[in-house]
Amino acid sequence: MQLAAVVLVDGLVYASYLFMVGVGLTVIFGVQRVLNVTHGAFFAFGAYMSATLIGLWYGADLPAFGGFLMILAAAVIVGVVLGVIIERGLLKFLYDRDEHIVVLATFAAFLVLEDVILLVWGHDPYYAFQPMQLLGSTRIAGLAFDNFNLSMIGISAALATGLWYALRRTTWGKMLRAVIFDREISRAMGINVTAVFLGTFIIGSMLAALGGAYLAPTISVQPGIGVEVIVLAFAVVVIGGMGSIPGALIGAIVVGISRAAAIHMLPQIELFVIYGIMAAVLIWRPEGLFAPVTARKI
Amino acid sequence: MTRLIDRTVIGLTAAAVLFGLLALLLPDWVRFIATQSFARGAVALGLLVLWRTGLVSFGHALFFAIGAYAAAFVQRALVNDAFVMTLAGMLGGGLMAFALGFLLCRYRGIFFALLNMAFSMVLWGLLAKNEALGSTDGMGVASPEFFGVELDGGATHLALFYFALSSALVFAIGVHLYLRSTLGSMSTAVRENEIRLEYLGYSAARAVHVKYVISGVLGGFGGALMAMVVGQVDPDSMAYWTISGEFVFIAILGGTGNVGATFIGALAFEAIRSAAFQWAPTVWQLIMGGTLLAIIMFLPNGLWSMVARLRERRAS
Numbered sequence: 339m340q341l342a343a344v345v346l347v348d349g350l351v352y353a354s355y356l357f358m359v360g361v362g363l364t365v366i367f368g369v370q371r372v373l374n375v376t377h378g379a380f381f382a383f384g385a386y387m388s389a390t391l392i393g394l395w396y397g398a399d400l401p402a403f404g405g406f407l408m409i410l411a412a413a414v415i416v417g418v419v420l421g422v423i424i425e426r427g428l429l430k431f432l433y434d435r436d437e438h439i440v441v442l443a444t445f446a447a448f449l450v451l452e453d454v455i456l457l458v459w460g461h462d463p464y465y466a467f468q469p470m471q472l473l474g475s476t477r478i479a480g481l482a483f484d485n486f487n488l489s490m491i492g493i494s495a496a497l498a499t500g501l502w503y504a505l506r507r508t509t510w511g512k513m514l515r516a517v518i519f520d521r522e523i524s525r526a527m528g529i530n531v532t533a534v535f536l537g538t539f540i541i542g543s544m545l546a547a548l549g550g551a552y553l554a555p556t557i558s559v560q561p562g563i564g565v566e567v568i569v570l571a572f573a574v575v576v577i578g579g580m581g582s583i584p585g586a587l588i589g590a591i592v593v594g595i596s597r598a599a600a601i602h603m604l605p606q607i608e609l610f611v612i613y614g615i616m617a618a619v620l621i622w623r624p625e626g627l628f629a630p631v632t633a634r635k636i
Numbered sequence: 637m638t639r640l641i642d643r644t645v646i647g648l649t650a651a652a653v654l655f656g657l658l659a660l661l662l663p664d665w666v667r668f669i670a671t672q673s674f675a676r677g678a679v680a681l682g683l684l685v686l687w688r689t690g691l692v693s694f695g696h697a698l699f700f701a702i703g704a705y706a707a708a709f710v711q712r713a714l715v716n717d718a719f720v721m722t723l724a725g726m727l728g729g730g731l732m733a734f735a736l737g738f739l740l741c742r743y744r745g746i747f748f749a750l751l752n753m754a755f756s757m758v759l760w761g762l763l764a765k766n767e768a769l770g771s772t773d774g775m776g777v778a779s780p781e782f783f784g785v786e787l788d789g790g791a792t793h794l795a796l797f798y799f800a801l802s803s804a805l806v807f808a809i810g811v812h813l814y815l816r817s818t819l820g821s822m823s824t825a826v827r828e829n830e831i832r833l834e835y836l837g838y839s840a841a842r843a844v845h846v847k848y849v850i851s852g853v854l855g856g857f858g859g860a861l862m863a864m865v866v867g868q869v870d871p872d873s874m875a876y877w878t879i880s881g882e883f884v885f886i887a888i889l890g891g892t893g894n895v896g897a898t899f900i901g902a903l904a905f906e907a908i909r910s911a912a913f914q915w916a917p918t919v920w921q922l923i924m925g926g927t928l929l930a931i932i933m934f935l936p937n938g939l940w941s942m943v944a945r946l947r948e949r950r951a952s
Contacts, residue, residue: 373746431933437746438692442888443932445881449925456918569757569877576750610761617754621739624747 343479345598351487353594354494355549359567360574361501361586362545368518368581369538371437375444376424377546378568379451383420384547385563386459388412388554392466405469405555412551417544420451425539433535448568456561463560470555490552497545498587505583514538518581546571573616579626588627644812648896652805659797664790667797669906671865674800677902679858680886681811682851687892688815689847690827691744695752696883698759699729699855700862701875705769707860708777708869718780718799722860729856733849741844756880763871774870777863793865800861807854808895815895819846885928891938900939 363377391408428447432440473485505511516524517534525531550563557563574593578585593612600608607614619627659667679700686693703725710724736755743751764772779792787795814820822843825833830840863869873879882905890901908927912920935941 428929435932435936438749438884439888439932439936441694441746441749442881442884443929445885446925446928446932449921450929451925453919453922453925457922565878569753572750572753576754580746606765607761609764610758613754613757613761617751617758620743620747620751620754624743624751 340479340481341602344481345595345602347478347483347488348602349595349598350491350591351483351594352598353590354490355553356570356574356593357494357587357590358497358549358552359546359571360578360590361497361583362542362549363571364575364578364581364583364586365501365545366539366542367575369514370429370433370535372429372444373437373441373572373580374542375441375448375568376420376451377542377571378564378566379448379455380416380420380543380546380564381550381567381571382455382564383416383451384413384550385554385557385559386455386464386550387416387547388551389464389466389559390459392468392555393464396468402468402472405466405472409469409551409554410548412554413544413548416547416551417540420547421540421543422536424543425536429535429539448564452561452564455564461561463558464554465558466555468555484556486555493552494590498583501583570612573612576616576626577619582626585626592627640813644894644896645809648805648808648812651896652801656798656801659801664793668793668865669910670903671793671797671800672862673902673906674804674899675858675861675865676883676886676905677804677858677890677899678807678854678861679883680890680898680902681807681895682854682858683883683887684892684895684898685811685815685823685847685851685854687887688820688823688827689844691748691844691847692884693752693851693880694749694877694884695754695756695880696851696855697875697877697879698752698756699733699852700859700879700883701756701759701763701869701871702728702732703856703859704863704869704874705763705775705859706856707863708775711777711780712775716778716781717784718782718796718864721780721864722799722803722857725856725860725863726853727856729859730849730853733852733855734845737845737848737852740848741841753877753880756875757877760871760875760877763875770870772871774868774874777867777869779867780864796861796865800865803857803861804899807857808899811850811854812895814850819843823847885924888928889931889938891935891940893937893940893944897938897940897943904939 359377359381362380363374366372366374366377388409391412392405395404395408396402424444424447428443429440432443470484470486473489475482475484476488477483505514513524513529514534516527516529517531521531549567570593574586574589576589577592578587578589592615596611596615597608600611655670659670679696682699683693683696706724706728707721710721714720740748740751763769763774769775779787779789780796781787782795782799815823822833822838822840825838826840826843833840833843859874862874886901886905887898888901889905890897890899909920909924912923916923931938937944
């Protein structure tokens with residue numbers, strides 16, 4: 339019973355940060371048809387930026403709860419700056435190219451950004467534990483869980499609801515769905531597709547950076563975190579169905595819980611259980627568990 | 637019946653002989669890098685076979701790693717011989733591709749790429765947690781013998797270089813002839829219009845399956861050769877997704893227009909990487925990524941398009 343509770347809570351915490359990263363990837367794929375490998379670098383940038391800003395904030399002895407503002411600021415700064423650079427500076431030229439070439443181009447940009455991180459922040463790990471300390475911990479099933487981690491679940495739930503609302507209930511969402519459905523007709527109907535692409539990419543990048551920024555206080559921020567997270571995000575997105583927001587949520591929960599269960603019960607399979615599920619989903623339902631219904635164009 | 641020997645076959649053979657003679661004058665480390673290039677080039681050649689069908693795999697490190705581990709395992713358990721180890725690697729890669737091919741031959745586009753990646757990451761997870769296979773540290777591979785002849789360090793490297801060069805030549809010509817055959821020329825047909833191909837009475841799935849096995853064998857060869865050259869197999873530098881990315885990188889760098897181009901791409905890749913490691917170790921990824929971006933933007937058909945352009949100029 340205690341084990342089940344631990345797996346559930348750990349799994350949901352893990353799932354919530356995977357959701358932040360995965361949902362950005364899925365939105366970008368849904369709208370632009372780009373499988374964006376640089377997403378992993380945005381995540382890493384978010385984490386480093388957040389660690390730096392939090393360090394500065396507490397170094398200047400400012401009010402303690404402002405640390406959370408710094409997390410948000412890091413996500414916005416990284417999302418806007420890198421989002422604009424990559425979309426306007428790179429992807430813009432590649433929309434009419436083969437989809438594999440685009441993936442490879444983002445892989446190249448990812449390699450470049452990985453080294454930019456090293457150039458800016460160096461090889462030493464960064465710590466930004468203050469916001470985590472601030473929130474204390476709660477006992478669940480006899481074990482202490484950090485409230486900071488638990489708050490991540492709330493943030494992700496809010497994000498999921500907000501995105502769902504924006505996409506289904508606002509004009510902007512309607513435009514986005516139109517672009518997803520048919521790029522050319524939307525353009526003919528007067529939708530500024532270029533602006534929609536840029537806007538989507540910035541929001542997607544912000545979400546990736548937010549995942550990193552929010553995770554930063556709980557880990558030691560060091561080189562290599564982006565490489566790992568991007569394949570996990572791929573798994574999340576594939577499991578849920580590429581381009582589907584509810585899919586990203588389900589995918590994140592599946593990956594989060596199964597990873598937590600593997601860690602606690604069968605550590606030998608921890609590393610590959612996620613990719614095993616990913617392969618199984620691709621075999622059984624290649625469009626993903628919750629793929630949006632697509633019109634077949636002939 | 638087309639002629640068996642055409643311009644490409646002659647060109648490849650001449651290039652290989654020339655490079656083989658030239659290599660005698662070059663220092664040992666150049667040959668060492670070249671041997672590694674041939675290992676990676678072989679995997680990229682397998683990707684080219686798939687590419688012609690419009691399929692890209694983001695998980696060919698799977699076969700690379702299987703080849704490498706098979707070679708290492710055979711050396712420990714059976715016999716320490718370069719040829720046997722290589723055959724084991726090719727067999728391992730081929731069998732795995734044959735088995736997975738039944739599934740993968742139904743997939744196209746991004747799903748094909750991602751399912752390959754999922755399988756390669758499963759293997760990575762298995763290898764990294766398997767203590768019998770050395771977990772993340774992997775295993776050492778001793779200098780291989782050639783037909784029972786034990787050579788010293790330098791001679792082993794020289795022998796491996798010529799072994800790699802001649803194998804690369806054989807594979808390049810083999811793939812070239814395959815692509816010219818009826819089965820091979822179905823590649824373009826699958827890419828352009830699969831339904832029409834089926835109506836003509838061919839099976840697209842079977843054509844893809846054959847290609848997949850070829851690419852698996854080549855991947856296994858590359859892995860086995862790499863294991864013998866560097867004397868080490870481990871999951872992070874053999875099975876991780878970034879390694880798969882590098883293979884696609886090489887295929888693009890060389891260009892997919894000619895079988896020789898993949899080896900040019902592989903040599904360029906290793907040369908750039910070694911130079912970057914040597915003179916700018918802090919930004920080598922930046923240099924690699926920048927090169928790749930430049931190729932995608934300005935030379936969409938890879939380095940080979942420069943050769944093709946020269947030829948055109950001479951023709952006109």
